[in-house]
Amino acid sequence: MPISSVASSDGHELTISIQGRFDFGAHQEFRDAYEKVAVTPKTYVVDMKGATYLDSSALGMLLLLRDHAGGDNARIRLVHCNSDVRKILSISNFEQLFQIS
Amino acid sequence: MSEPCTVLIAEDNAADRLLLSTIVSKQGHRAIVAANGAEAVELFAQERPQLVLMDALMPVMDGFDATRQIKALAGDELVPVIFLTSLTETEALVRALDAGGDDFLSKPYNKVILQAKLGAMLRMRSLHSTVLEQRNLIAKHNEHLLSEQRVAKAVFDRIAHAGCLSAANIRYLQSPFALFNGDLLLAAFTPSGGMNILLGDFTGHGLPAAVGAMPLSEVFYGMTAKGFSIADVLREMNQKLKRILPVGVFCCATLIHLNLHQRVLEVWNGGLPAGVLCRKDGSQQPLLSRNLPLGILEPESFNDHCEVFDIAEGDRILLWSDGVPESGNAAGEMFGEERLLNVLKNAPHEHLFDQLRAALSNFTGEQQDDLSLVEVAVVPEESLPWQSLPASASTRQSPLDWSAGFDFRASTLQAFNPLPFLMQWLLEVQELRPLAGTLYTMLTEVYSNALEHGVLGLDSALKADANGFAAYYRERMERLEALEQGWVRLHFDHRMEAEGGCLTIQVSDSGGGLPAAAMAVANAGTPFAGRGLRLLNELADECWRDEADGSLFLRVRWQR
Numbered sequence: 001m002p003i004s005s006v007a008s009s010d011g012h013e014l015t016i017s018i019q020g021r022f023d024f025g026a027h028q029e030f031r032d033a034y035e036k037v038a039v040t041p042k043t044y045v046v047d048m049k050g051a052t053y054l055d056s057s058a059l060g061m062l063l064l065l066r067d068h069a070g071g072d073n074a075r076i077r078l079v080h081c082n083s084d085v086r087k088i089l090s091i092s093n094f095e096q097l098f099q100i101s
Numbered sequence: 102m103s104e105p106c107t108v109l110i111a112e113d114n115a116a117d118r119l120l121l122s123t124i125v126s127k128q129g130h131r132a133i134v135a136a137n138g139a140e141a142v143e144l145f146a147q148e149r150p151q152l153v154l155m156d157a158l159m160p161v162m163d164g165f166d167a168t169r170q171i172k173a174l175a176g177d178e179l180v181p182v183i184f185l186t187s188l189t190e191t192e193a194l195v196r197a198l199d200a201g202g203d204d205f206l207s208k209p210y211n212k213v214i215l216q217a218k219l220g221a222m223l224r225m226r227s228l229h230s231t232v233l234e235q236r237n238l239i240a241k242h243n244e245h246l247l248s249e250q251r252v253a254k255a256v257f258d259r260i261a262h263a264g265c266l267s268a269a270n271i272r273y274l275q276s277p278f279a280l281f282n283g284d285l286l287l288a289a290f291t292p293s294g295g296m297n298i299l300l301g302d303f304t305g306h307g308l309p310a311a312v313g314a315m316p317l318s319e320v321f322y323g324m325t326a327k328g329f330s331i332a333d334v335l336r337e338m339n340q341k342l343k344r345i346l347p348v349g350v351f352c353c354a355t356l357i358h359l360n361l362h363q364r365v366l367e368v369w370n371g372g373l374p375a376g377v378l379c380r381k382d383g384s385q386q387p388l389l390s391r392n393l394p395l396g397i398l399e400p401e402s403f404n405d406h407c408e409v410f411d412i413a414e415g416d417r418i419l420l421w422s423d424g425v426p427e428s429g430n431a432a433g434e435m436f437g438e439e440r441l442l443n444v445l446k447n448a449p450h451e452h453l454f455d456q457l458r459a460a461l462s463n464f465t466g467e468q469q470d471d472l473s474l475v476e477v478a479v480v481p482e483e484s485l486p487w488q489s490l491p492a493s494a495s496t497r498q499s500p501l502d503w504s505a506g507f508d509f510r511a512s513t514l515q516a517f518n519p520l521p522f523l524m525q526w527l528l529e530v531q532e533l534r535p536l537a538g539t540l541y542t543m544l545t546e547v548y549s550n551a552l553e554h555g556v557l558g559l560d561s562a563l564k565a566d567a568n569g570f571a572a573y574y575r576e577r578m579e580r581l582e583a584l585e586q587g588w589v590r591l592h593f594d595h596r597m598e599a600e601g602g603c604l605t606i607q608v609s610d611s612g613g614g615l616p617a618a619a620m621a622v623a624n625a626g627t628p629f630a631g632r633g634l635r636l637l638n639e640l641a642d643e644c645w646r647d648e649a650d651g652s653l654f655l656r657v658r659w660q661r
Binding site: 024056057059060061063064067072091092093094096097 | 372374375393397
């Protein structure tokens with residue numbers, strides 16, 4: 001499951017892109033995508049354009065990222081969510097924790 | 102160079118035997134020799150060599166039969182058999198393979214090729230034994246895991262089934278090991294004869310998903326038995342899970358409270374698929390997720406607000422975990438929410454659960470191990486057993502001769518439910534324990550009367566229809582939030598009597614207490630919105646109104 005991350009040129013923003021199924025199998029890769037980076041970003045973007053599926057462990061991973069990024073002070077946007085992904089996020093009311101578009 | 106091992110050489114020609122054993126020995130292996138197939142089988146059984154060089158044509162028993170027998174004796178273990186043959190016909194080579202041969206070596210023997218083949222076969226053998234070892238290890242681990250799960254499940258079943266899942270109005274479908282997929286279904290009677298039901302779904306699978314279930318069910322059962330509101334139960338569950346679970350592990354849950362007496366359904370859903378309230382008249386209302394799951398938010402940010410619905414006898418509430426819509430069939434399709442809602446829309450009201458279950462098993466064709474489905478029917482209060490608390494194990498003397506008064510003022514009325522604490526105190530009188538349900542119902546009734554009508558000035562006539570019902574509870578919330586003054590006073594007095602004891606409860610409020618007319622109507626037995634008063638009349642041994650200040654008196658007696 002290919003997950004990649006790219007930092008903006010000023011290092012202030014890290015974009016993590018998800019491809020395919022976002023589930024427990026992606027656990028280590030997702031963590032590496034924000035832990036093993038040289039920059040300390042102020043904001044995070046999780047790009048769901050390529051994500052076909054998202055399960056509750058993926059929600060857990062998003063919470064881990066949120067914790068890593070400062071908990072209640074974290075600034076994380078989830079972008080390019082398709083309608084299935086958006087539905088799962090909204091059943092869990094994750095729009096209260098993340099900026100979803 | 103491979104590790105030294107024992108090589109069995111079966112060859113009827115003495116010169117070839119000698120040649121072969123010399124080559125084998127020079128390679129550092131031990132050679133044992135047999136002159137025919139029968140000797141070879143016998144020697145194999147005795148010495149268990151690791152590799153066999155087998156001549157095809159021998160007297161007494163040929164190499165094909167001997168190979169078959171040796172392979173059978175070897176069982177799971179791989180003992181490579183290399184056929185020594187001058188045979189060149191395809192058919193004979195095929196026979197050798199059929200008999201279980203692994204390779205050939207043609208005569209005349211070439212030393213270098215024999216050495217290479219020995220090495221290759223022994224490498225294959227060691228690879229095979231590693232695989233075998235790992236397979237056995239995995240099987241052992243798996244068995245161990247399953248037996249651990251069985252024990253954990255037995256312990257857990259004892260806790261989970263402390264509840265009332267077996268009550269006549271509950272039907273459910275849950276795979277036996279759903280717990281290890283994180284699913285949790287709990288049900289318990291409240292002291293007032295209502296019911297709390299929780300359907301939960303922890304993130305993840307296996308043990309991590311199951312561990313949170315223990316504290317959650319403890320809070321659920323403990324607090325439900327003591328009569329806490331579901332908002333209180335939810336706050337406690339959330340803060341407990343938040344405290345003990347690692348970030349990223351949480352519990353999607355729906356908690357409902359069925360108040361059969363007042364015909365009220367309270368619902369809180371955080372992260373589970375919307376359940377459905379299926380009314381007897383065919384209309385349906387979704388029970389939507391409006392909150393984050395349990396165990397994510399800090400206690401300060403947690404929202405315990407519940408939705409309130411009026412319910413009638415025969416209504417059914419259906420809840421399910423996401424395992425239901427996500428159930429797959431052989432073609433990899435999912436059952437899906439649409440199919441599910443269609444079944445609910447079209448099934449006859451009495452058969453909702455059965456038809457949903459049938460549709461699921463028709464679709465998937467086999468049992469799914471990751472789903473929970475529950476149906477709760479609204480039934481008459483009397484049809485369910487009342488829960489009486491067992492006498493506590495403590496041998497302490499009951500407090501029998503006392504009185505105590507409580508004043509609850511505005512800010513307390515807004516944010517605090519005093520009933521569980523009052524009950525806990527009352528039940529210190531061991532002799533009152535068999536009356537716990539009665540007492541709790543009486544207290545709930547008088548407290549909400551005093552608060553809603555006395556302090557907040559709400560008119561219960563508003564509750565006559567469904568719209569009014571919703572308006573009533575909205576109004577109740579708004580007035581309570583805006584409350585600046587007002588009070589509810591409860592006074593308890595317990596005394597000994599010749600044959601037992603007697604508890605007197607006096608209730609008054611800042612709104613002037615009970616209107617005289619209400620009591621008169623209730624006493625006359627007229628059907629009137631003050632249903633609560635008639636109930637109090639039935640439950641209490643005596644019930645009267647003080648003419649001077651409108652306070653209500655209730656008296657309950659117990660006998661030795």
